[in-house]
Amino acid sequence: MNIAIIGAGNVAWHMALALQTAGHTITAIYSRTLAQREALASKLTQAKAIASLDLRHVVADVVLIAVPDGALAAVAGEIKVPPATVVAHTSGSQPLEIISSIEDAAAGVFYPLQTFSKSKPVDFAQIPLLVESQDETTLQALKLLAQSISSKVEVVGSGARKQLHLAAVFACNFTNHLLGISQQLLQEANLPKELLQPLIQETIAKATQQPPFSVQTGPAVRHDDNVINAHLHMLQEQPQWHEIYRLLTLSIQSAAKSA
Amino acid sequence: MNIAIIGAGNVAWHMALALQTAGHTITAIYSRTLAQREALASKLTQAKAIASLDLRHVVADVVLIAVPDGALAAVAGEIKVPPATVVAHTSGSQPLEIISSIEDAAAGVFYPLQTFSKSKPVDFAQIPLLVESQDETTLQALKLLAQSISSKVEVVGSGARKQLHLAAVFACNFTNHLLGISQQLLQEANLPKELLQPLIQETIAKATQQPPFSVQTGPAVRHDDNVINAHLHMLQEQPQWHEIYRLLTLSIQSAAKSA
Numbered sequence: 001m002n003i004a005i006i007g008a009g010n011v012a013w014h015m016a017l018a019l020q021t022a023g024h025t026i027t028a029i030y031s032r033t034l035a036q037r038e039a040l041a042s043k044l045t046q047a048k049a050i051a052s053l054d055l056r057h058v059v060a061d062v063v064l065i066a067v068p069d070g071a072l073a074a075v076a077g078e079i080k081v082p083p084a085t086v087v088a089h090t091s092g093s094q095p096l097e098i099i100s101s102i103e104d105a106a107a108g109v110f111y112p113l114q115t116f117s118k119s120k121p122v123d124f125a126q127i128p129l130l131v132e133s134q135d136e137t138t139l140q141a142l143k144l145l146a147q148s149i150s151s152k153v154e155v156v157g158s159g160a161r162k163q164l165h166l167a168a169v170f171a172c173n174f175t176n177h178l179l180g181i182s183q184q185l186l187q188e189a190n191l192p193k194e195l196l197q198p199l200i201q202e203t204i205a206k207a208t209q210q211p212p213f214s215v216q217t218g219p220a221v222r223h224d225d226n227v228i229n230a231h232l233h234m235l236q237e238q239p240q241w242h243e244i245y246r247l248l249t250l251s252i253q254s255a256a257k258s259a
Numbered sequence: 260m261n262i263a264i265i266g267a268g269n270v271a272w273h274m275a276l277a278l279q280t281a282g283h284t285i286t287a288i289y290s291r292t293l294a295q296r297e298a299l300a301s302k303l304t305q306a307k308a309i310a311s312l313d314l315r316h317v318v319a320d321v322v323l324i325a326v327p328d329g330a331l332a333a334v335a336g337e338i339k340v341p342p343a344t345v346v347a348h349t350s351g352s353q354p355l356e357i358i359s360s361i362e363d364a365a366a367g368v369f370y371p372l373q374t375f376s377k378s379k380p381v382d383f384a385q386i387p388l389l390v391e392s393q394d395e396t397t398l399q400a401l402k403l404l405a406q407s408i409s410s411k412v413e414v415v416g417s418g419a420r421k422q423l424h425l426a427a428v429f430a431c432n433f434t435n436h437l438l439g440i441s442q443q444l445l446q447e448a449n450l451p452k453e454l455l456q457p458l459i460q461e462t463i464a465k466a467t468q469q470p471p472f473s474v475q476t477g478p479a480v481r482h483d484d485n486v487i488n489a490h491l492h493m494l495q496e497q498p499q500w501h502e503i504y505r506l507l508t509l510s511i512q513s514a515a516k517s518a
Contacts, residue, residue: 068481068483069478069483069485069486070481070483070485093478093486093489113454113455113457113458114457114458114461115458115461115462115465115476117465117474120465120468122461126457127457128454128457152454152457154454156450159448160448160449160450162489162493163444163445163447163448163450163493164444164445164448164450164454164455165486166444166490166493166494167440167441167442167444167445167448167450167455168441168455168458169477169478169479169490169504170437170438170440170441170444170504171437171438171441171455171458171459171462172455172458172459172462172476172477173475173476173477173478173479173480173511174437174503174504174507174511175434175437175438175459175462175463176462176465176466176471176474176475176476177471177472177475177479177507177510177511177514178429178430178433178434178437179429179430179434179463179466179471180466180470180471180472180475180514181426181429181510182426182427182429182430183426183470183471184472185422185423185425185426185429186422186423186426188422189418189419189422189423189426190419191415191419191422191423191426195372195387195411195413195423196372196423196426196427196430196431197467198372198373198385198386198387198411199372199373199374199427199430199431200430200431200434200463200467201463202373202374202381203374203430203431203434203435204434204438204459204460204463206374206376206379206435207435207438207439208456208459209379211439211442212435212436212438212439212442213436213439213443215376215435216432216435216436216439217374217431217432217435218428218431218432219328219352219428219432220428220432220436221432222327222329224327224328224329226328226329227328227352227424230352230421231425231428234421234422234425235425240506240509240510240513241510243506244433244503244506244507244510245428245429245433247499247502247503247506248433248436248503250499251436251440251499251500251503252432252433252436254499255436255439
């Protein structure tokens with residue numbers, strides 16, 4: 001397929017390369033920022049870096065809008081596409097409807113459930129790709145496109161996708177922050193961060209195999225108040241971390257009670 | 260070495276098997292609970308299941324106390340050992356001093372930094388073992404014993420070990436709880452929990468390679484208030500999770516500001 005991509009950030013970058021590797025042609029890369037659109041276009045064999053959201057003269061079966069969630073409505077209001085073009089956004093948190101007013105477009109969603117950094121290659125084949133459309137032909141086109149780069153394609157509606165995105169914030173963004181707190185605590189004691197790696201790996205492995213609430217360990221679930229109070233005391237000078245400790249301890253104890 | 264083990268829980272279980280595999284002899288297993296001490300002793304070639312903490316007639320170079328943190332002081336007050344026996348506890352949160360009053364004993368710590376479940380085998384070679392003693396000879400003995408089962412042996416004092424244990428609560432216990440919340444949110448939307456696995460794996464891989472605070476992604480660090488407010492709204496009926504979301508979002512934003 002011929003594909004135009006709106007955006008030149010992390011998602012656009014990885015998706016463009018994966019689609020080209022799968023045999024598709026990226027015909028255009030739009031970004032407001034000259035350096036960004038040219039950097040990505042230069043990595044692709046046939047893509048033009050474009051500065052206008054009027055795509056009526058661009059050759060494209062599918063237009064993928066991979067811009068920050070907050071910029072999606074503005075792009076949808078401005079973009080112009082040739083008749084009957086499939087236009088899909090790549091956001092986890094935004095509904096299909098945010099782009100359904102685009103004239104001449106068959107609207108859809110094409111959401112890769114992964115965290116991307118430009119510097120780190122990803123294996124797209126293992127990344128779940130969630131597609132959605134009100135229109136059966138559009139849905140089939142997006143499914144085919146998704147299956148050409150991923151072995152994990154699911155049709156998921158806007159409501160479930162929003163819930164999935166919320167779940168991902170807990171499992172990814174919040175977990176990352178806890179790992180950050182943990183590393184800072186190690187640093188304060190001049191301990192190497194590698195010490196905790198086997199424990200983190202085992203925690204994730206366990207939580208993958210069994211429901212995490214059923215394999216919960218540690219002072220909170222044991223109601224070990226001496227240890228809990230000693231830990232809270234150690235966090236006295238970091239009030240936010242103190243409060244996170246207190247609250248997560250209570251939540252672990254609630255989950256154990258209702259299990 | 261000849262080793263007696265006090266306790267027959269998860270830590271005692273995995274440690275006894277690892278030590279025996281490394282060529283040591285487990286001579287005795289103590290537990291208050293008949294079924295527990297006999298179950299573990301029956302897995303070992305020469306161990307007697309014993310019901311008394313008077314070990315003066317037990318053959319043991321080293322006694323390892325692997326009981327819950329809250330039971331440690333009581334065991335230390337009751338145990339009797341032959342003269343000059345090395346006695347070490349396996350707790351992350353408790354100081355060396357909690358067992359230093361044991362008569363005739365050379366006190367130490369032998370702390371495996373891992374989360375154990377009886378049903379899941381672990382590769383002890385990859386588990387950090389933290390040892391401590393005030394006495395150089397005892398410390399060397401514990402180091403040798405540790406090196407016979409693990410390639411990651413560190414001498415860490417009680418203060419640093421306590422901080423490490425606190426860091427482990429964030430990285431392991433709290434992370435597990437967040438993964439539990441995340442799975443429940445998926446279930447509510449009838450989504451398969453496998454969907455989030457690649458994202459979780461990538462999150463951990465990233466946080467291992469770079470400081471987690473520097474690779475933070477998601478609505479909190481982007482100050483994407485629309486998404487944050489939508490998520491808080493979705494958590495209205497789970498007040499504890501709502502509060503965890505709010506607090507972790509603030510903490511992510513504070514960490515980004517001070518970075």
